[in-house]
Amino acid sequence: MIGANDPHEGLLSRHEAVLPEWLALYYERPIELTHGEGRHVWDAEGNRYLDFFGGILTTMTAHALPEVTKAIAEQAARIVHSSTLYLNRPMIELAERVVALSGIPDARVFFTTSGTEANDTALLLATAHRRSNQVLAMRNSYHGRSFSTVGITGNSAWSPTSLSPLQTLYVHGGVRTRGPFAALPDQQFIEACVADLRDVLAQNRGGVAALIAEPVQGVGGFTSGPDGLFAAFREVLAAEGILWISDEVQTGWGRTGDHFWGWQAHDAAGPPDMLTFAKGIGNGMSIGGVVARAEVMNCLDVNSISTFGGSPVTMAAGLANLGYLLERDLQGNARRVGGLLIERLRAATAGLDLVREVRGRGLMIGVELVAPGTDEPCPPAASLALEAARRAGLLVGKGGGPGGSVLRIAPPLSLTVQEAEEGAALLAGALHEARAELAG
Numbered sequence: 001m002i003g004a005n006d007p008h009e010g011l012l013s014r015h016e017a018v019l020p021e022w023l024a025l026y027y028e029r030p031i032e033l034t035h036g037e038g039r040h041v042w043d044a045e046g047n048r049y050l051d052f053f054g055g056i057l058t059t060m061t062a063h064a065l066p067e068v069t070k071a072i073a074e075q076a077a078r079i080v081h082s083s084t085l086y087l088n089r090p091m092i093e094l095a096e097r098v099v100a101l102s103g104i105p106d107a108r109v110f111f112t113t114s115g116t117e118a119n120d121t122a123l124l125l126a127t128a129h130r131r132s133n134q135v136l137a138m139r140n141s142y143h144g145r146s147f148s149t150v151g152i153t154g155n156s157a158w159s160p161t162s163l164s165p166l167q168t169l170y171v172h173g174g175v176r177t178r179g180p181f182a183a184l185p186d187q188q189f190i191e192a193c194v195a196d197l198r199d200v201l202a203q204n205r206g207g208v209a210a211l212i213a214e215p216v217q218g219v220g221g222f223t224s225g226p227d228g229l230f231a232a233f234r235e236v237l238a239a240e241g242i243l244w245i246s247d248e249v250q251t252g253w254g255r256t257g258d259h260f261w262g263w264q265a266h267d268a269a270g271p272p273d274m275l276t277f278a279k280g281i282g283n284g285m286s287i288g289g290v291v292a293r294a295e296v297m298n299c300l301d302v303n304s305i306s307t308f309g310g311s312p313v314t315m316a317a318g319l320a321n322l323g324y325l326l327e328r329d330l331q332g333n334a335r336r337v338g339g340l341l342i343e344r345l346r347a348a349t350a351g352l353d354l355v356r357e358v359r360g361r362g363l364m365i366g367v368e369l370v371a372p373g374t375d376e377p378c379p380p381a382a383s384l385a386l387e388a389a390r391r392a393g394l395l396v397g398k399g400g401g402p403g404g405s406v407l408r409i410a411p412p413l414s415l416t417v418q419e420a421e422e423g424a425a426l427l428a429g430a431l432h433e434a435r436a437e438l439a440g
């Protein structure tokens with residue numbers, strides 16, 4: 001039913017008529033999602049999909065989780081009015097939980113409405129605290145789409161301008177299996193990255209405010225340096241008073257399975273000076289935030305409020321969602337089911353020359369694709385696999401770096417063993433199909 005009278009095509013042309021061209025849509029025939037339940041979503045044409053990407057987008061625990069829906073409805077029916085000018089019970093309750101979970105001593109939290117805004121706030125605090133606009137960031141990183149966060153995004157595919165209010169210095173360490181240090185064993189890899197960091201600092205005039213880094217790079221293709229990297233970085237940073245900001249927008253709340261926060265994989269370093277979070281904590285409601293040591297958080301000496309940050313409805317959603325996550329130990333589920341999913345995917349794609357690597361932690365799994373017979377990224381293969389998976393009833397993410405050919409898997413954290421097995425089989429089938437299409 002493709003054509004001018006097709007309601008789906010009609011919606012697509014209306015989208016194109018009023019929205020920016022760079023608001024990219026997935027799929028040759030983009031999907032309009034209408035509803036979800038558990039780990040499944042449905043589109044307007046009645047197709048049902050197993051959702052292996054919703055966890056990265058918004059849905060941390062499960063689609064249409066009754067506990068969260070009820071909390072939202074009840075709070076919305078009571079009051080949605082102002083978050084910051086009056087005492088706000090749901091915000092205080094969520095703040096208490098986040099502060100206690102953060103691992104940062106004497107912590108304070110400020111709620112925002114997105115990850116971008118959370119990172120913006122962290123940068124505002126770091127630059128004000130250190131009186132410097134110089135920031136260290138990782139190559140291949142992604143931190144958001146505002147003017148300042150674009151300026152610390154090392155992944156050029158996601159960095160639409162080279163202008164920036166910040167002076168950013170990029171360092172190595174976020175990508176383990178590509179780049180100049182890829183062949184080194186872990187310890188030597190870390191030493192090489194530390195030498196690179198020292199070198200960057202030595203060549204720089206003036207005090208750097210902070211290092212901002214994702215413990216596992218998300219948009220960058222679910223890739224990370226070895227455990228302990230940030231402990232080694234921190235030694236160098238601390239000697240100069242440089243703050244460490246851990247961007248936990250993708251890695252927070254137990255997604256990586258072994259740890260509640262990504263920074264904990266670098267435990268010897270202790271907590272960062274600040275961490276930022278967002279995405280799934282509201283299970284679809286817009287919550288972001290910064291946790292910082294009080295000394296850093298309180299360095300601003302003028303009032304600063306956010307109209308919608310900390311709104312009672314989103315806070316109620318966050319409280320219900322976090323409670324569900326902790327009570328059901330979804331971090332443990334991410335570790336167990338994620339481990340199994342990685343194993344299954346490795347087994348099902350062994351020998352497939354399209355797949356360079358299946359890697360991951362918990363339910364944050366990347367499948368890096370290459371042009372067969374080479375070590376070169378192959379974005380068309382990712383697009384073919386994405387389409388084939390969709391035909392099979394599975395949604396995954398694509399376009400992660402390096403080179404834009406990593407499929408990204410981040411299902412809701414309540415994924416069951418059976419769904420993991422089913423999804424692994426569907427994805428492996430899609431990859432074999434993509435390989436055949438490439439050959440044809």
Ligand code: PMP
Binds near residue numbers: 113115119142250
């Ligand atoms: N930091 C990281 C690590 C992210 O992955 C993202 C979103 N992909 C952001 C920040 C920005 O978050 P938001 O889209 O909520 O602004």
